[in-house]
Amino acid sequence: MKESVLSIWDLILPPIYILIIFIIGHLVQVKFIKENHIYRYFKFGLLAKIIGSISLCLIYTLYYNGGDTTAFFNGSVTMVKLYAKSPDTFFSIMTDHLTKENYSEFDNDTGWPFYYRESGSFTVIRFTTVIQFLSFNSYLVSSIILAAISYSGIWKLFRLFCEIFSGYAQTVLLFNFIGSFGTFLGLGNTKRYLYFNGCLLVYLQLL
Numbered sequence: 001m002k003e004s005v006l007s008i009w010d011l012i013l014p015p016i017y018i019l020i021i022f023i024i025g026h027l028v029q030v031k032f033i034k035e036n037h038i039y040r041y042f043k044f045g046l047l048a049k050i051i052g053s054i055s056l057c058l059i060y061t062l063y064y065n066g067g068d069t070t071a072f073f074n075g076s077v078t079m080v081k082l083y084a085k086s087p088d089t090f091f092s093i094m095t096d097h098l099t100k101e102n103y104s105e106f107d108n109d110t111g112w113p114f115y116y117r118e119s120g121s122f123t124v125i126r127f128t129t130v131i132q133f134l135s136f137n138s139y140l141v142s143s144i145i146l147a148a149i150s151y152s153g154i155w156k157l158f159r160l161f162c163e164i165f166s167g168y169a170q171t172v173l174l175f176n177f178i179g180s181f182g183t184f185l186g187l188g189n190t191k192r193y194l195y196f197n198g199c200l201l202v203y204l205q206l207l
Helices: 008-033 037-063 066-087 087-094 119-135 139-164 170-184 191-206
Strands: none
Touching: 008 037, 008 087, 008 139, 037 066, 037 139, 066 087, 066 139, 087 119, 119 139
16 A cells, blocks of 8 residues: 555644635735625635645545655655755756756655656646645645645636626636536646646736
């Protein structure tokens, strides 16, 4: 059986991070709700995003006993350990130098990262490595942070749909947030998360 990525910190830290994120979300809502009434849905959508992310993580760990999301997480934790051992090698790999020499720096203490020979997939590990420094290597916390970051793209999409389908904000909300929660689209430490939200943000910025 694979070693679980969950630890005691996944019980202690998530409530703290969720509280901080909700305080920030509340401040954003208060700031913009007078200008745009649809911001009354802002915290609800943020909650759906976080719940969806946590649900996906628990399904991968408790039901499937691992998968892409845990592989990316373990790879990013390995990178954090490499930083403590060899900062020069760490920054070399973070700048896409996936050489044999750099790979030789990994050992039993750091572990070996997944997808090292796949530059596209390893980009996800490089991105989530930055998150690990903020999450203290907590699996659930890293996913919560990623969910909060990606929420900006979903929120912009929601605002766009509200402009197109004026007067149907609640219906748009149902399909946009609850639909995303149901399919887990753009949630969790997955390559799909980065590709979907990256493309979404770029597209919406160009509109």
